[in-house]
Amino acid sequence: MKRIFEVALGILAAIGGFVDIGDIVFNVAAGALFGYQLLWVVVIGVGAIITYSEMCGRVAVVSGRAAMDVVRERLGFGAGLVALIAGQLVNLMTLAAEIGGIALALQLLSGLPYRVLLVLGVLVLGVVIWVLPFEWIERVFGYVGLTMLVFAVAAIKLRPGWSDVGAGFVPGVPSSNLAVYAFFAVGLIGAATVPYEVYFYSSGAVEERWTPKDLGINKANAIIGYSLGGFLSFALMIMAGALFFPKGISPEALGTVALGAEVPLGQIGLLLALVGVLFAVGGAAIDSVFSGAYNMAQFFGWEWGKYRKPVDAPRFTIAWLVMLVLGFVIVVTGVDPIQVTEFSVIFSVVALPLTYIPILLVANDRAYMGRYANGKVANVFGIAYLVVILVVAVAAIPLMIVTNMGQG
Amino acid sequence: MSETVDLALGILDHQLVDSEDFRCGKVDDLELEGLQDGSPRVETILVGAPAWRGRGIMGRLAAALVRGRMVRVPWSEVSEVDSAVRLRKPSQELSLRRADQSARPLVEWIPGARSEG
Amino acid sequence: MPLVCLVLAAGCGGSGTLTEKQLQKDMETVQSAAVEGELLASDIARDRTSEPFARIHSGVLAEQAQGVARTLMKGQASRELESRRRQAASQARAVSSALEELHGSPGDRVVARRVLRELEDLSS
Numbered sequence: 001m002k003r004i005f006e007v008a009l010g011i012l013a014a015i016g017g018f019v020d021i022g023d024i025v026f027n028v029a030a031g032a033l034f035g036y037q038l039l040w041v042v043v044i045g046v047g048a049i050i051t052y053s054e055m056c057g058r059v060a061v062v063s064g065r066a067a068m069d070v071v072r073e074r075l076g077f078g079a080g081l082v083a084l085i086a087g088q089l090v091n092l093m094t095l096a097a098e099i100g101g102i103a104l105a106l107q108l109l110s111g112l113p114y115r116v117l118l119v120l121g122v123l124v125l126g127v128v129i130w131v132l133p134f135e136w137i138e139r140v141f142g143y144v145g146l147t148m149l150v151f152a153v154a155a156i157k158l159r160p161g162w163s164d165v166g167a168g169f170v171p172g173v174p175s176s177n178l179a180v181y182a183f184f185a186v187g188l189i190g191a192a193t194v195p196y197e198v199y200f201y202s203s204g205a206v207e208e209r210w211t212p213k214d215l216g217i218n219k220a221n222a223i224i225g226y227s228l229g230g231f232l233s234f235a236l237m238i239m240a241g242a243l244f245f246p247k248g249i250s251p252e253a254l255g256t257v258a259l260g261a262e263v264p265l266g267q268i269g270l271l272l273a274l275v276g277v278l279f280a281v282g283g284a285a286i287d288s289v290f291s292g293a294y295n296m297a298q299f300f301g302w303e304w305g306k307y308r309k310p311v312d313a314p315r316f317t318i319a320w321l322v323m324l325v326l327g328f329v330i331v332v333t334g335v336d337p338i339q340v341t342e343f344s345v346i347f348s349v350v351a352l353p354l355t356y357i358p359i360l361l362v363a364n365d366r367a368y369m370g371r372y373a374n375g376k377v378a379n380v381f382g383i384a385y386l387v388v389i390l391v392v393a394v395a396a397i398p399l400m401i402v403t404n405m406g407q408g
Numbered sequence: 409m410s411e412t413v414d415l416a417l418g419i420l421d422h423q424l425v426d427s428e429d430f431r432c433g434k435v436d437d438l439e440l441e442g443l444q445d446g447s448p449r450v451e452t453i454l455v456g457a458p459a460w461r462g463r464g465i466m467g468r469l470a471a472a473l474v475r476g477r478m479v480r481v482p483w484s485e486v487s488e489v490d491s492a493v494r495l496r497k498p499s500q501e502l503s504l505r506r507a508d509q510s511a512r513p514l515v516e517w518i519p520g521a522r523s524e525g
Numbered sequence: 526m527p528l529v530c531l532v533l534a535a536g537c538g539g540s541g542t543l544t545e546k547q548l549q550k551d552m553e554t555v556q557s558a559a560v561e562g563e564l565l566a567s568d569i570a571r572d573r574t575s576e577p578f579a580r581i582h583s584g585v586l587a588e589q590a591q592g593v594a595r596t597l598m599k600g601q602a603s604r605e606l607e608s609r610r611r612q613a614a615s616q617a618r619a620v621s622s623a624l625e626e627l628h629g630s631p632g633d634r635v636v637a638r639r640v641l642r643e644l645e646d647l648s649s
Contacts, residue, residue, distance in 0.1 A: 063491040065423065072434070073421045078466035080421070111577030130520060247564075250557040252589065255582030263564055266573040274578075301423055301434035301455075303508060310521040312430070314511035317521075368491070407550070 007217055011225040013142025018229025019236075020284030021101035022094070022191035022345040024277065025338055027233045028251050028260070029406065030184040031240025033177075036160070036168030039237060041185045043169065045192030046230035048388065051381045052193060052356060053201045054222040055363040055374070060205040061215055062372045063362075067202040067355060068298035074358035083354040084299045090351050091196050091292045093344035095327035098285035099125075100337020104254040105278040109271075115332065122328045125285055129320065134207050134306040141283030147276035150261050150269055152235035157264035158242035165238055180408045183399040186392050187342070187406070190349035192233065193389075196284075196291035198355065203294040207307050212372065252338065289327070293320035342405050349396040352389050360386060423492040424455065424481075424504070432504040433479075435493060437462045453481040453493070455504060479503050543602040543610055551593045555617045558590045559648040562624045566644060569627065569637035580631035587624035593617045620647055 030038045060066050065073075068087070072080035102125075103117040110117070128137065174181045201222075210218065239260045244251060251257060254277070261273035290306070297304035297316045304316040331337060360382050366373045374382060400406075424433050436459035439452040457476030460467040479502065487496045499505035515521050565583060568574040594617035602610040623643045630636040 065491055069423060077421060077436070077460060077463040077470075081466045081470060108578050108581055109575075111580055130518070133524075247560045248553065248557055249561050249564075250554065253582070253585045255578065255585055256561060258578065259561065259564060259582070262568055262574055262578075266568075267575055270574060270578060297431075301431060303431040303505070307524060309524050310515050310518070311512055312508075314508055314515040317515050318511060 003217075007220050009139070010217060010221045011228070012146065013138050014221050014225025015228045015232070016142035016145030016148065016280065017138065017283045017287070018226060019145070019148055019232045019280045020094075020191075020194065021097050021281050021337070021341050022194055022348075023233050024101075024236060024254075024257055024281075025341045026184065026187040026191045026345060027236035028240040028244070028257050030188060031237035032244035032249060032251050033406075034174060034181060034184065035241040035245045036165045036238060037172065037174060038181070038184055038188060039165070039168035039234060040171045041188045042192065042230060042233045042237065044388065045189040046226055046233070047381070048189060048193045048385045049197065050222050050226045051378075051385050052198055052359070053226065054219055055378065055382065056198050056202040056359050057205050057210075057218040057222060058215060058372055059359060059362050059369070060202040061210045061212060061218060062369050064206060066206050066294060066298050067199045067359065068295040070362050071355060071358045072299050074361055075354075080299065083351075083358075084295060086351040086354055087195055087199070087295055088292060090344065090348040091199075091288050091295065092323070092326055092330070093340060093347060094194060094196055095285060095288040095292065095323065096330035096335075097337050097341040097344050098281050098288060099327050100331040100335075100340060101254065101281040102278060102285060103331075104337060105274050105281065108255055108258060109274050109278070118328065118332055121282075122324060125282070125289070126321070126324055129286055129289065129306075129324075130310075134204070137286055138204070138283075141279050141286065144279040145276060145283055147272045148232050148280055149235075150265065150272035150276060151232065151239050154261040154264045154269055154273075155235045155238040155242060158239060160238050160242035165241075168241075177408060179399060180403045180406055182395065183403045183406050186349060186396050186399055187345050188233075189388070189392050190345040190352075190396070192230070193352060194345065194348050195352060195355055196288040198359075199291040199294055200287040203290070203298070203304075207305055209307075215372065254338070285327075289320050289323050292323035293317075339405075346396050346400050346405075350393050353386075353393050356386065356389055419450070419453075419489055419493055422489075424453070424495060425492045426495050426497065426499040426502070426504065427487070428498050430499055430505065432495070432499040432502075436460055439480075450483045452483065453486070455479045455481060476507070479506075543597075543600045543606055545606065548597075548602070548606060548609060548613060551597060551617070552613050554593050555590050555613070555620050556648055558586045558624065559620045559644050562586050562620070562627065563641055563644045563648065566627055566637045566641035569631065570634050570641060572634065576632045580628060583624050583627035583631060587621050587628055590617050590621035590624060594621055616647065620644065623647065 027042065056067055059070060068084060071083050075083060099118065099121060102121040103114055106112070106117040106121060107114050205218065240251065243260050243263060249256065257277070258270055258273045262270035293316050294304060296319045302315045303313040305313060310317040331340065362368055363374045363382070364379065419435050420438060422435050423431055424435060426432050433455040435453050436456060437454040438450050439454065440448050441451040442448045456478035457471050457474040458478040460471040481495070481502055485495050485497060485502060487494050495502065562583065565574070565579060569579050594614055597610055597614035597617060600610070623640050626636055627640050
């Protein structure tokens with residue numbers, strides 16, 4: 001009974017923590033431009049993160065080694081270092097975007113100046129990471145992030161044409177604007193599979209000392225948690241498709257997203273939406289700070305882990321502090337966080353194969369994984385998604401240039 | 409012969425863990441011996457930035473940019489090899505984890521630095 | 526978007542000549558801000574929003590419209606597009622100042638109702 005309770009809690013935290021600023025920006029923009037037509041792509045993205053996380057989690061549990069550790073081992077020092085650098089640049093961009101998102105949400109809630117809230121936000125993040133134990137961080141941000149469900153209520157209340165919504169789950173191409181459509185398809189997959197989630201998930205498995213008997217929880221967390229989290233992405237797109245698309249509203253600011261909850265649900269909808277965004281994005285910021293530190297430590301062999309005393313893992317500790325400061329520096333220059341988000345998602349798509357391929361190889365290595373190596377099902381999905389990821393990685397930058405970041 | 413060499417190379421880039429379960433670097437390079445007489449074995453594990461010089465272009469670039477000392481860990485210090493390379497002694501006795509020791513004062517002064525997270 | 530602009534040398538405002546496509550995009554941006562402003566004004570009038578949110582977001586929308594107005598007034602256009610450019614610029618300015626009114630009195634329901642009517646007229 002206690003086990004089921006634990007699993008349920010883990011799933012709840014995964015749902016609330018699934019959505020980050022990239023998902024918000026891309027799902028709402030896609031809904032505003034194409035209505036419900038891109039819903040099927042979100043399904044693909046969710047499938048990709050489930051496949052990838054489950055494999056990464058399984059490798060971490062069986063070997064006690066997390067993502068970047070495995071990457072260096074498989075690719076060797078040289079190629080591994082390239083993967084590390086690419087991964088870190090993407091992590092940093094993502095972190096900057098999330099920090100900006102936090103400040104925007106706080107600004108819409110409080111009316112205080114943006115730059116003040118940037119400083120406040122970063123300080124609070126630093127204190128939270130320092131003080132709270134690992135599981136608490138995940139739980140607090142995950143549970144409160146569940147208020148994002150207000151977007152599901154809003155989407156329903158906006159009375160979308162449900163048969164049109166259903167049609168959106170069937171893969172198809174639009175009659176015009178094909179390049180922009182493809183760009184958003186790439187962005188949606190990128191937003192769902194953003195690398196820090198996987199680095200963090202696999203390191204978390206080691207932090208929480210999962211053993212092979214926890215592999216069932218690993219699977220449940222990944223499959224159920226991320227599926228239901230994907231549900232939140234659907235809600236964002238459907239809300240935008242029902243409200244913004246027919247009115248020709250093009251969302252360029254976080255306030256527009258919040259308006260989508262306010263129009264059908266009034267002030268309570270607005271507040272729940274902003275709080276939900278704040279905690280979902282806040283949790284994502286913390287995850288990406290840690291991912292940056294995990295990656296450095298795991299590549300170079302330093303002692304690491306939130307479960308360690310900071311004095312026992314000083315370089316790891318300094319790494320996450322530096323990461324947080326660098327993220328802040330990027331965003332305090334005044335660059336628009338929404339634009340940083342768009343760049344970070346596109347570049348993370350390009351870097352994704354560098355992490356995915358080693359993981360797929362290790363997960364198949366029977367000498368390493370023993371009886372926990374990939375079975376047929378895992379490999380079917382693993383290889384199918386490898387193809388998807390490679391296609392998307394190659395197409396991302398050309399599409400970004402041709403469509404001028406989706407502006408068309 | 410090549411099977412043993414493969415096994416030796418198989419531990420390249422693996423995590424090193426000391427007797428107290430602390431992570432203390434990676435197997436950055438290896439010194440093999442006995443290649444001539446047909447029974448190759450690992451003689452020494454090399455740990456540290458200078459050891460990257462033997463790891464290709466990126467390795468030489470990284471070694472040039474990062475200061476550090478190289479530590480030689482004789483193969484006799486290895487107790488077992490599973491997913492990590494486990495050592496018989498604590499890191500200090502093998503001169504490993506020195507960078508963490510030097511970085512310690514930077515973090516120690518912050519309240520709560522000695523409690524587990 | 527400076528990186529993207531560097532790559533897309535032409536058509537990024539660097540040349541200063543307005544194209545049909547760019548004019549269309551600018552008008553859509555202004556229209557989008559106006560319609561969104563209507564939603565916000567309507568919510569303010571019915572007391573369905575919070576004051577900080579109304580103030581901040583109306584400011585963002587006003588800046589969106591004002592940004593288009595600035596670009597349109599600076600640029601040059603061919604003779605066929607010239608009158609449409611001027612019209613679009615004045616539309617952008619009108620939308621922007623209506624939104625600025627909301628921004629200045631974010632809790633005022635009377636102002637909100639009036640701005641709502643203005644924006645409805647402008648966007649029809």
